[in-house]
Amino acid sequence: MGAGAHPLYRHGDSVVHRMPAETKIVCLVAFVLSVVATPRELVWPYVAYGAIVAAMWWAARIPPRWALPRMLIEAPFVVLAVLLPFAEGGERTEVGGVSLSITGLYAAWGIVAKGTLGVAAALTVAATTPAAELPAALSRLRVPAVMTSVLVLMIRYIDLLAAEADRMRIARISRGDSPRALHQAGAVAKGVGALFLRSYERGERVHLAMLSRGFDGRTPDLAAVGAPPPAGRAQWAVALSPAAGAAAVAVVAWVVS
Numbered sequence: 001m002g003a004g005a006h007p008l009y010r011h012g013d014s015v016v017h018r019m020p021a022e023t024k025i026v027c028l029v030a031f032v033l034s035v036v037a038t039p040r041e042l043v044w045p046y047v048a049y050g051a052i053v054a055a056m057w058w059a060a061r062i063p064p065r066w067a068l069p070r071m072l073i074e075a076p077f078v079v080l081a082v083l084l085p086f087a088e089g090g091e092r093t094e095v096g097g098v099s100l101s102i103t104g105l106y107a108a109w110g111i112v113a114k115g116t117l118g119v120a121a122a123l124t125v126a127a128t129t130p131a132a133e134l135p136a137a138l139s140r141l142r143v144p145a146v147m148t149s150v151l152v153l154m155i156r157y158i159d160l161l162a163a164e165a166d167r168m169r170i171a172r173i174s175r176g177d178s179p180r181a182l183h184q185a186g187a188v189a190k191g192v193g194a195l196f197l198r199s200y201e202r203g204e205r206v207h208l209a210m211l212s213r214g215f216d217g218r219t220p221d222l223a224a225v226g227a228p229p230p231a232g233r234a235q236w237a238v239a240l241s242p243a244a245g246a247a248a249v250a251v252v253a254w255v256v257s
Helices: 021-036 044-060 064-087 102-128 131-140 145-174 182-212 233-239 241-256
Strands: 092-095 098-101
Touching (some): 021 044, 021 131, 021 233, 044 102, 064 098, 064 102, 098 102, 131 145, 233 241
16 A cells, blocks of 8 residues: 555645645545535635635645646536526526526536535545555544445555456457447446456455454554654644635625625
């Protein structure tokens, strides 16, 4: 489980990279909650949130040309948001000769703005936090041990499953398969099913191997096993400053709305 095991990690030595992982997780949760709690009828709070994210990108030395393509994961939600002004009822308004629902427009704006900010904030944490630090950070945050152990196994075996899927894809192509052809959809679906069965069987074998080595269902305290030192008060104060700024924006937005 290397320092940059997941594909979203961007190697660097910025102040954000050096922050303990638990501080960044708490900051992310607080920031997202502040964004979600903000009234969607206002625009300026979301501009302020965007400025906070941009400042974090600058501090972490994350160029927009690297981050923006990776934010396309929210594209399906954007498509849904575009349809809302046409599908919602209630009071309507004319925009370019097209009748749109005012409620739908607000809903679309809320989905796009809040979703984009949430994805950008999560990407910032992913780009600056090695996967190997996450289990210890979750242990320090008192996350249930079962969830932490699932995360550890997922991090350990996700690369193996990706490699297995790639080998299956190469095997299909070497036998004349054309993945982009519509008539090959059945072969692709069978491949997905086979990958699921192989993954399930691998999980059973791993579980039996763990039991044979004395595993009793309880995970060790990952925060004390080869983990970096916990965050100090100064680090907590610095790391939570973006979340504090976002919370202040949300409070002001509710006061003036």
